[in-house]
Amino acid sequence: LGEHIDYCGYSVLPMAVEQDMLIAVGPVKTQTLQLANTDPLYPDFSTTANNICIDKTQPLWHNYFLCGFKGIQEHFGLTQLPGMNCLVDGNIPPSSGLSSSSALVCCAGLVTLTVLGMRLSKVELAEICAKSERYIGTEGGGMDQSISFLAEEGTAKLIEFSPLRATDVKLPSGAVFVIANSCVEMNKAATSHFNVRVMECRLAAKVLAKHKGLQWDKVLRLEEVQSELGISLEEMLLVTEDALHAEPYSREEICKCLGISLEELRTQILSPNTQGELTFKLYQRAKHVYSEAARVLQFKQVCEAAPDNAVQLLGELMNQSHRSCRDMYECSCPELDQLVDICRKFGAKGSRLTGAGWGGCTVSLVPADTLSSFLASVHEAYYQGNMSRLAREKHSLFATKPGGGALVFLEA
Structure with missing residues (x-):
C-alpha cells in the first residue's frame, strides 16, 4: 500500500515479489560496456564505459542499466571505469507496474559496484538508485528501489524516508497476494502522466x-506542509478541503495564489515535460496523498494488532486505495477497473492497482483456502476469450509471497 506518495515524502508499505531481474557480468580489459538480453525483443547495446549519456526522449531498455551504472560512477566520482560484458535476464512482466525498470536500475548499480570491488550499505545503494533512475526523466520517489534492496523473505516492509529506513510488517496468515496483469502496458517514462502528477502534488x-x-x-512535498504545521493527516485533509477547490487550477490562478509571474512558474517550478500543461488538479491529488498516507499507517496497525478480521480490514483499505487512485489521482484505466471488479467478485477481500497505474497489474488479497477457485475464475472472466491476454497469461496471473532483496552470486 502507498501509491504515488513516496515522492511526496510519505512512508509506503511494499513487499518484493518473487520474480526477479538477473545480470551475469564479466569485466573486460577494454573500456566498453556491452549489454545483451536473453529476450530478443531487447536488442544488444554497446557504449564506452565513460561519459555515459542517457537519452530521456527514448526510454529504451539499456538506458535503465545506464542509470544504475552512472549512479555508482557519480557517487564515487570515477572518471575511468573498466568495461563489462553483461547478459540480462528476468521474469518480471515489463511495463506492468511491478517495477521491472527499477529492478534493472538496481541490478545494474549492484553489478557495477561488485565489478569495481567497492562496498556500500543497502540503504546507500537504494538511495543512489532512486536518484539515478531520474536520469531517465521520471521524477519518482524511492519505494521501488528501497524494497529492491531492503526486502526480506516472508515479510512486508514499512519504508520511511529522510532518513531511509525499513521496518518489518508481518502479514496475516491465511491469505495470499495475487498479481493479475491487465495486459495494458504503461511505461511511465514514455508519457508525461507521471511527471504531471508529481508536479500537481508539488504545486498543491x-x-x-x-x-x-x-x-x-x-x-517541495506535501509531507513538508504537514510537518511544518505539526498536525495529523486527518487534519491535513480538512486543511485541503478549506484551502483548495475541486475545479482545475489554471497556470494564471496558480501564479496569482503564489504571487509569481508565468515566467517564474515555468522556469523555477515546472519541470521540462510539464511546462506545456494548461491546468492542474491540486485538490484531488492532495486528497489522495494525505488519505493514502493515512491508509499505510492503518494497514501497519492492523497487521500489528492482528485481530480476527484482519484480512477483511486490510482488504477494505486496499479497496479504498483503488477508489482513490481511480477517482482522485486518475491513474487507473478501464481494464484495471474491470480486473479489480472481477477479482472482488470472485473472492478477493481487497483489490487495487499497483505501480504507477494507467495499465499494468492489480494486487489482490485472497483467502488461501479459496486460491485455486479464485485463479480459475479470474482466468475465465478476464483472460479466456481474449487471445492477446491469453497469450501472456503465464506471467500475468500468479500468487506471490514476500520475496527477498538483491543478492550477488560470485563464481566459485
Whole structure:
C-alpha cells in the first residue's frame, strides 16, 4: 500500500515479489560496456564505459542499466571505469507496474559496484538508485528501489524516508497476494502522466503552504506542509478541503495564489515535460496523498494488532486505495477497473492497482483456502476469450509471497 506518495515524502508499505531481474557480468580489459538480453525483443547495446549519456526522449531498455551504472560512477566520482560484458535476464512482466525498470536500475548499480570491488550499505545503494533512475526523466520517489534492496523473505516492509529506513510488517496468515496483469502496458517514462502528477502534488504543497502562511517557496512535498504545521493527516485533509477547490487550477490562478509571474512558474517550478500543461488538479491529488498516507499507517496497525478480521480490514483499505487512485489521482484505466471488479467478485477481500497505474497489474488479497477457485475464475472472466491476454497469461496471473532483496552470486 502507498501509491504515488513516496515522492511526496510519505512512508509506503511494499513487499518484493518473487520474480526477479538477473545480470551475469564479466569485466573486460577494454573500456566498453556491452549489454545483451536473453529476450530478443531487447536488442544488444554497446557504449564506452565513460561519459555515459542517457537519452530521456527514448526510454529504451539499456538506458535503465545506464542509470544504475552512472549512479555508482557519480557517487564515487570515477572518471575511468573498466568495461563489462553483461547478459540480462528476468521474469518480471515489463511495463506492468511491478517495477521491472527499477529492478534493472538496481541490478545494474549492484553489478557495477561488485565489478569495481567497492562496498556500500543497502540503504546507500537504494538511495543512489532512486536518484539515478531520474536520469531517465521520471521524477519518482524511492519505494521501488528501497524494497529492491531492503526486502526480506516472508515479510512486508514499512519504508520511511529522510532518513531511509525499513521496518518489518508481518502479514496475516491465511491469505495470499495475487498479481493479475491487465495486459495494458504503461511505461511511465514514455508519457508525461507521471511527471504531471508529481508536479500537481508539488504545486498543491506550495499553495497549501502559502495559504497557511508558511515559507512556500522552500516547500517541495506535501509531507513538508504537514510537518511544518505539526498536525495529523486527518487534519491535513480538512486543511485541503478549506484551502483548495475541486475545479482545475489554471497556470494564471496558480501564479496569482503564489504571487509569481508565468515566467517564474515555468522556469523555477515546472519541470521540462510539464511546462506545456494548461491546468492542474491540486485538490484531488492532495486528497489522495494525505488519505493514502493515512491508509499505510492503518494497514501497519492492523497487521500489528492482528485481530480476527484482519484480512477483511486490510482488504477494505486496499479497496479504498483503488477508489482513490481511480477517482482522485486518475491513474487507473478501464481494464484495471474491470480486473479489480472481477477479482472482488470472485473472492478477493481487497483489490487495487499497483505501480504507477494507467495499465499494468492489480494486487489482490485472497483467502488461501479459496486460491485455486479464485485463479480459475479470474482466468475465465478476464483472460479466456481474449487471445492477446491469453497469450501472456503465464506471467500475468500468479500468487506471490514476500520475496527477498538483491543478492550477488560470485563464481566459485
